[in-house]
Amino acid sequence: MQVKTPDIGVDKATVAEILVKIGDQISENDSLILLESDKASVEVPSTASGVVKSILVNQGDEVTEGTALIELESETNQSNEAASKQQEPVQTEQAPKSATSETSEKAVTQPTASTSSGATTVVEVQVPDIGVEKATVAELLVKVGDEISENDSLILLESDKASVEVPSPVAGTVESLAVKEGDNVKEGVLLLKVKTQAATEQTTKQTAIANENSAAQPNETTTTAVEDEVDTQETVSSGEQEISVPDLGVDKATVSEILVQVGDHVDEQQSLCVVESDKASVEVPSSISGVVKAIHVSVGQEVKQGIALATIEGEAKAAPQAKAQKTAPAAQAQSAKTQSTVTEASKATTVDSASASKLSQAQEAENAKVYAGPAVRKLARELGVILAQVKASGEHGRLMKEDIYAHVKQRMTAPVPTNATSAVSVASGLPALPDFTAFGGGEIKTMTRLQQVSVPQLSLNNFIPQVTQFDLADITELEAWRGELKDGFKKQGVSLTILAFIAKAVAYLLKEEPYFAGHLADDQKSVLLRNEIHMGIAVATPDGLTVPVLRNPDQKSIKQIAVELGELSQKARDKKLSPKDLQGANFTITSLGSIGGTAFTPLVNWPQVAILGISPATMQPVWNGKDFDPRLMLPLSMSYDHRVINGADAARFTNKLTKLLKDIRTLLI
Numbered sequence: 001m002q003v004k005t006p007d008i009g010v011d012k013a014t015v016a017e018i019l020v021k022i023g024d025q026i027s028e029n030d031s032l033i034l035l036e037s038d039k040a041s042v043e044v045p046s047t048a049s050g051v052v053k054s055i056l057v058n059q060g061d062e063v064t065e066g067t068a069l070i071e072l073e074s075e076t077n078q079s080n081e082a083a084s085k086q087q088e089p090v091q092t093e094q095a096p097k098s099a100t101s102e103t104s105e106k107a108v109t110q111p112t113a114s115t116s117s118g119a120t121t122v123v124e125v126q127v128p129d130i131g132v133e134k135a136t137v138a139e140l141l142v143k144v145g146d147e148i149s150e151n152d153s154l155i156l157l158e159s160d161k162a163s164v165e166v167p168s169p170v171a172g173t174v175e176s177l178a179v180k181e182g183d184n185v186k187e188g189v190l191l192l193k194v195k196t197q198a199a200t201e202q203t204t205k206q207t208a209i210a211n212e213n214s215a216a217q218p219n220e221t222t223t224t225a226v227e228d229e230v231d232t233q234e235t236v237s238s239g240e241q242e243i244s245v246p247d248l249g250v251d252k253a254t255v256s257e258i259l260v261q262v263g264d265h266v267d268e269q270q271s272l273c274v275v276e277s278d279k280a281s282v283e284v285p286s287s288i289s290g291v292v293k294a295i296h297v298s299v300g301q302e303v304k305q306g307i308a309l310a311t312i313e314g315e316a317k318a319a320p321q322a323k324a325q326k327t328a329p330a331a332q333a334q335s336a337k338t339q340s341t342v343t344e345a346s347k348a349t350t351v352d353s354a355s356a357s358k359l360s361q362a363q364e365a366e367n368a369k370v371y372a373g374p375a376v377r378k379l380a381r382e383l384g385v386i387l388a389q390v391k392a393s394g395e396h397g398r399l400m401k402e403d404i405y406a407h408v409k410q411r412m413t414a415p416v417p418t419n420a421t422s423a424v425s426v427a428s429g430l431p432a433l434p435d436f437t438a439f440g441g442g443e444i445k446t447m448t449r450l451q452q453v454s455v456p457q458l459s460l461n462n463f464i465p466q467v468t469q470f471d472l473a474d475i476t477e478l479e480a481w482r483g484e485l486k487d488g489f490k491k492q493g494v495s496l497t498i499l500a501f502i503a504k505a506v507a508y509l510l511k512e513e514p515y516f517a518g519h520l521a522d523d524q525k526s527v528l529l530r531n532e533i534h535m536g537i538a539v540a541t542p543d544g545l546t547v548p549v550l551r552n553p554d555q556k557s558i559k560q561i562a563v564e565l566g567e568l569s570q571k572a573r574d575k576k577l578s579p580k581d582l583q584g585a586n587f588t589i590t591s592l593g594s595i596g597g598t599a600f601t602p603l604v605n606w607p608q609v610a611i612l613g614i615s616p617a618t619m620q621p622v623w624n625g626k627d628f629d630p631r632l633m634l635p636l637s638m639s640y641d642h643r644v645i646n647g648a649d650a651a652r653f654t655n656k657l658t659k660l661l662k663d664i665r666t667l668l669i
Helices: 075-102 104-108 111-116 201-216 220-231 329-349 361-368 374-383 401-413 449-463 476-491 498-512 558-573 647-662 664-668
Strands: 002-004 013-018 031-036 041-045 050-055 068-074 120-126 135-140 153-158 163-167 172-177 190-197 233-244 253-258 271-276 281-285 290-295 308-320 466-474 534-537 539-541 544-546 549-551 587-591 610-614 618-623 628-641
Touching: 031 068, 153 190, 271 308, 281 374, 374 401, 449 544, 466 647, 476 498, 476 628, 476 647, 498 534, 498 558, 498 587, 498 610, 498 647, 498 664, 534 558, 539 558, 549 558, 628 647, 647 664
Parallel strands: 534 587, 587 610
Antiparallel strands: 002 068, 013 031, 031 041, 050 068, 120 190, 135 153, 153 163, 172 190, 233 308, 253 271, 271 281, 290 308, 466 628, 534 549, 539 544, 610 628, 618 628
16 A cells, blocks of 8 residues: 655645655554655654555655655555465475485485574664663664674664664674664663574585585595685685776766876775866776776776776685585586685675775864764765765764765766856855855855755745834733733643734734735735634744644634644644644744844745734833833734735734734723
8 A cells, every 4th residue: 555645735845854664664653754845844644554665755855745655565465475484484394304204315415405494593682881871763774684794783873962873793684673763762672683594604505515525426535625625715816897987977077187007906996087077076986906907098088977997807805715626516616606606795895994085184074073874984085075065864964875976966067157256146046155265164054954945935035025014012911911810721731821812812803904814816916815814823943933823713712722822832843743733824923932132024924915023022111191101012013015915004903903912801892
């Protein structure tokens, strides 16, 4: 079955984060994918229990209602497959038993099947002592079915102090995961289980060779040859290989520098040459260690993807070799297969300890501040990438390998200014930033995902001719009444804020002044007047500003409004807002609370035509005709779309609001 994008209250949203991996076991309502719009972040839950079969979208994709996101395999299908798999080894075990009961000679010819189905051990990997009471599972670095080696990183744990990658104590296959991303764990908690093979593949092969030779020529000469095969070692050559031009992100490039000569010894990932396009320069690394036998290009030559650059005779670590290869054809074939396997394994596990660094000490220090794993850092060093300049796509701002590749490709294809002072247009329509290197430089800090997705929505404000109307409301009596009610509300678990009274008063006014809750029609000649009042309430969160919607405040009591405001604010801070919590607003209130300030100009949130800003109330002297009275005055700042709202109408609206707040009893008349 497929999990699809639900109704999220907007035309489209961006896949900000994929919260599961293929093979993950999930329950109904577990969060699968984080979607973000210009309004808020929404986690899409699973509609059923099962196993993640495939992920149909990528981070950064734009999706709409009904887009397929995840394909699940239901628990019923999973159980049937598991049952069929359990039956297979039973049949395999029965075969050797019947063979053994016939003759001892046939038993000798079946050692491979017996060894390969040998005993396995399941090792439980637990949270080690990480120096804190608890930590959060930030990232699962493996999935069920993965083959891992000893000390491979399995899970990334994060506390408020640091990030720690938990290594595997053994080599084997990931059998099951006991935690998911976001879980809180502490020392001793089970993370996953690893299934290890009791007998190694090499031992199995050697045993098979020995038994085959014994069956073919059961004499002392053959036995000696097999022993020599195990004990004798000599260097294995991986042969000559051609290094070709990789995908540079452009159709063609020019060889600007050759960094090696014929006869040079090079390490894996050591740079061979520099190729340049009109966009950037890239160093092409060697894929193997060895000796340069030939160079096929020259400086100034134009090349493209797939063109041969150099030929390198590779070398590998020592591997088993047979001295007596004429003893038996079966032994010769098995020896060749063993040699090939060892050669490939040696190539795959070669550690690049002598790779030349392409970054300065200052750049390396800058890289050290970035959240990235060892493999990503190694890749960045090889490609000469400064990690601080790369946009991260992983959870909690973690850099992934894909981010490095995307950065390099973008750098190769990005337009280059004709001179240092030319102003290149950027997404905002403004000129590119000048170079501040001569003035101390600077540091790039990535905005939160919520801030990033808000940029296009806020940019729409550039097309709205808006004006801000300022006023002061005397809330002395209103605040005194709130103070009398506050304790009683608190005992009921309700926080009664001045915002609840303001929302009720504004909703009352919007029924009288419907244009302030309307929308400018697409033809620019008419106004869409709404039948209901749905009020956006701006809430500040650590990730940025989000605007959940208060439904029909004109039909609710102040107590009901206070309760819902508390619930919406908490859900916004916990990132638990549903799509319906964010849609349909036709007026917005934004409050600075007690932060400070005297007034501000809030931005109209298109397609709305008005927004009310509330600044902190202060005690001020107010002339009563005879003397000055101390009064609690609340600053109001209402911005409006001047195409729909006239200045006189805006002044009248705020004036009515001040009177309502001065004597809230007016609402009852």
